[in-house]
Amino acid sequence: MMDAALDVLTMVLLLGGALMSLAAAVGLLRFPDLLSRMHAAxxxxxxxxxxxxMAIAVEQRSWAIVPVLIICWIFQLLTAPVSAHMVGRAGYRTKHLRKDLLSMDDLDDVVQHAATRRREAGDRASSD
Amino acid sequence: MMTRQRIPLRVELPLLIWLVLVWGALWQDFSLGNLVFGAIIAFTVANLLYLPPVELSGRFNVFYAVGFAGRFLYQLVLASAQVFWLALTRGPKLENAVVGVRLRSPSDLLVTATGHILSLIPGSLVVEVDRSTSTLYLHCLNVSTSDDAEKVRQNALRTEEWLIRVMGNREDLARLHPDAPHHSDGRKHP
Structure with a gap:
């Protein structure tokens, strides 16, 4: 009886995880540009x-495996945003995004401001 | 020849404990002998392969940490479902935004942690960080009005507030008061 209940729990967890993979796939296909696909991926x-x-932990029924699984998840938590940030940053800088899909862009204002200032500084330097 | 300052053991201790825990978990063996051997290896590695120490505040509130973990899991589940729903219903017609959020704390660790947590929760992604003013630039899904952008900013600041309550130092805690000045350490304002 207990075993059956745990098996059902495992099944629900595995289906939930698979559903998240499906979400990523649907997002990759349907989102319009690099940055929004990054969210889905x-x-x-x-x-x-x-x-x-969690499904593995429930199905193994051994406490010894739990710390490994926790560390597995922690390393995923530590590394996923770093790669996402690097790809997103490079994508933004090389203009691999569609500006027409952005309703506002605070970063663009900063970049424009810096560009104008540098141009003015350059003008001053060349007129001297 | 590079000179380096000696790190006191007390500052290094959280790193060593973490390394010993990883060692025990990977062997799936938390017996005393294994942990002692792990501690020796951790100490050797930390001293041979030297990295700049992370500046911890020396403060850690367990209750807020548990609360923060709960909030994180709740947001994770909610936002995952939302992104799935957006992918199914809106798809190509999605409107996004790059929103700048000025954080309160100048601490590198807190800015990194806040950006990390926000990146982990679906729907927002850190595109750029301005370290001199602790400003995060977030790319957010489905933000079409300035009200939505304001909600993103409020959420980011609340995340930072939680992290400060978990592991911020005294100056950061003082910044949480509503009338506290921004960055009182003389950094220039934009």
């Missing part, structure tokens, strides 16, 4: 992996 896996690891 990296984020649902944080929850998806957690659900899969």
């Amino acid at each position: 990296t984020k649902p896996q944080v929850l998806g992996l957690l659900l899969f690891l």
Whole structure:
């Protein structure tokens, strides 16, 4: 009886994790540009992996494996945003995004401001 | 020849404990002998492969940490479902925004942690960080009005507030008062 209940719990967790993978796939296909696809590609896996690891923990029924699974998730938490940030930053700087899809862009104002200032400084230097 | 300052053991201790825990978890063996051997290896590694120490505040509130973990999991589940729903219903017609959020704390650790947590929760992604003013530039899904952008800013500041209550130092805690000045350490304002 207990075993059956735990098996059902495992099944629910695995299905939840698989659903997150499906979410990532649908997002990759349907979102319009690099940055919004980044959301779909990296984020649902944080929850998806957690659900899969919980399924393993429930099915193994051993406490010894729990610390490994926790560390597995922590390393995922530490590394996923770093790569997402690097790709997103490079994508923004090389203009791999569609400006027409942005309703506002605070960073663009800063970049424009810095560019104008540098141009003015350059003008001053060349007129001297 | 590079000179380096000696790190006191007390500052290094959280790192060593973490390394020993990883060692025990990877061997799936938390017996005393294994942990002592792990501690020796951790101490050797930390001293041979030298990295700049992370400046911790020396303060850690367990209750806020538990509360923060709960909030994080809640937001994670909610936002994952939201992004899935957006992918199914809106898809290509999605409107996004790059929102700048000025954080209160000048601490590198807190700015990194806040950006990390915001990046982990679906729907927002750190595109750029301005370290001199602790400003995060977030790319957010489905933000079409300035009200939505304001909600993103409020959420980012609340995340920072939680992190400060978990592990911020005294100056950061003082900044949480509503009438406290921004960055009282003489950094220039934009």
